[in-house]
Amino acid sequence: MSDTGHDTTGHPYDHLTPDVLLDAMEEAGFHINGRIFPLNSYENRVYQVGIEDSPSVIAKFYRPGRWSREQIAEEHAFSLELVEAEVPIVAPLTLANGDTIGEHNGFWFAVFPQRGGQAPDTSEPDMLWRLGQWLGQLHNIGARTPFRHRPTLDLMTGLENEARYLTESGRIPDDLRPAWDSLIPDLLTHAGQRVDDAGQVDTVRLHGDCHAGNILVRDEQMLFVDLDDCRQGPAIQDLWLLLNGDEKERALQFSELMEGYETFRDFNRRERYLIEPLRCYRQISHAAWLARRWDDPAFPKFFPWFAQPRFWSDQILALREQLAALQAPPINPSGPY
CATH class of the missing domain: 1.10.510.10 (Transferase(Phosphotransferase) domain 1)
Known part of the structure; x- marks a missing residue:
């Protein structure tokens, strides 16, 4: 895949339409219900995606040209290594391709389980x-x-x-x-x-x-x-x-x-x-x-x-x-x- 995978018209994220996002999730093996909610993320694009008869998941579409596939793979491998050692961290899910990294329409993406909570009170x-x-x-x-x-x-x-x-x-x-x-x-x-x-x-x-x-x-x-x-x-x-x-x-x-x-x-x-x-x-x-x-x-x-x-x-x-x-x-x- 090229650095961007897109034509030079506009910004790369202009091409990340709801249809592209939903198609990527379907290819990744998720039965989506059509509900998409963008989350506050500016470096990448991150969405809460509704799944049929299952909890929602978090889909993260990496900014084109920022990280290589090898660098993303190291991020994911480190997450999984921490999980194996029982360090509490949210690691990516395995997709239909057998990997934690998906590719669709020029975007690398990953899917994570949704987790809730509040920021810690560091005054305690x-x-x-x-x-x-x-x-x-x-x-x-x-x-x-x-x-x-x-x-x-x-x-x-x-x-x-x-x-x-x-x-x-x-x-x-x-x-x-x-x-x-x-x-x-x-x-x-x-x-x-x-x-x-x-x-x-x-x-x-x-x-x-x-x-x-x-x-x-x-x-x-x-x-x-x-x-x-x-x-x-x-x-x-x-x-x-x-x-x-x-x-x-x-x-x-x-x-x-x-x-x-x-x-x-x-x-x-x-x-x-x-x-x-x-x-x-x-x-x-x-x-x-x-x-x-x-x-x-x-x-x-x-x-x-x-x-x-x-x-x-x-x-x-x-x-x-x-x-x-x-x-x-x-x-x-x-x-x-």
């Missing part, structure tokens, strides 16, 4: 302790073998590339360019110093985007979802997004996470130095993601503020605050950790 110490336990087990599985096709999180190269892309994109208002142009070198310098402070760290296969919105809790049961961003990287990448609040609150939260995590896996404490560079990378890469996806009709519709000058003034202010965080000491866990 016991919740963080339990999350730490599961992440320690997830990383034990992730450390068995490296990914061969999925990307590796190269923090400084990624940060430099995304910052350069935004600088050259023409989207930053002219009157804000001097502030942006003077800020970015300082951010890169101090992020690089923190990466140097961390030193050499091991990498494992990661969830990659482990924030509270990608974790479901129901009846005291926890479930990780959406491995679309899984990659090779340092363990801290799956931990820092669960921290919020002021410095004292984050320190307490980190202690709880670590107490649970180290029940199953040792943690290299120098990885704490990577938290603020990773936060900086996420801020800048999010803006670059919006810029790269602006030709997708869903993005101007759901992110209209990105086209406003106010977005860039707010972004510069947030990055100035991030520069101060990069210059501060790393998080200092309190409590038994």
Whole structure:
């Protein structure tokens, strides 16, 4: 299959019509009842699809050109490996072709069981302790073998590339360019110093985007979802997004996470130095993601503020605050950790 599998008219997702979606599901072996409900997903297209005499399923149509088939297969294999190890994660279903990956009309797609629940309350110490336990087990599985096709999180190269892309994109208002142009070198310098402070760290296969919105809790049961961003990287990448609040609150939260995590896996404490560079990378890469996806009709519709000058003034202010965080000491866990 080509990178897109589509003609050059319009955006590739213009070709993902309801008929195409339903035909794909029928070919995959599902007896659909015609009910389709789009879910909030912008990078891919994700739908709740009704099935005759059975619970609904979730169909995910991968963005053309983003992942190769080999990379999607590694995502699925990692999910199934975690399930086999009894780590609670939603893995793809096997389709009529005997595989977890379907192909229809130029789209790779996968189907998942529908699962319900709420995001975890990460202000609760016991919740963080339990999350730490599961992440320690997830990383034990992730450390068995490296990914061969999925990307590796190269923090400084990624940060430099995304910052350069935004600088050259023409989207930053002219009157804000001097502030942006003077800020970015300082951010890169101090992020690089923190990466140097961390030193050499091991990498494992990661969830990659482990924030509270990608974790479901129901009846005291926890479930990780959406491995679309899984990659090779340092363990801290799956931990820092669960921290919020002021410095004292984050320190307490980190202690709880670590107490649970180290029940199953040792943690290299120098990885704490990577938290603020990773936060900086996420801020800048999010803006670059919006810029790269602006030709997708869903993005101007759901992110209209990105086209406003106010977005860039707010972004510069947030990055100035991030520069101060990069210059501060790393998080200092309190409590038994």
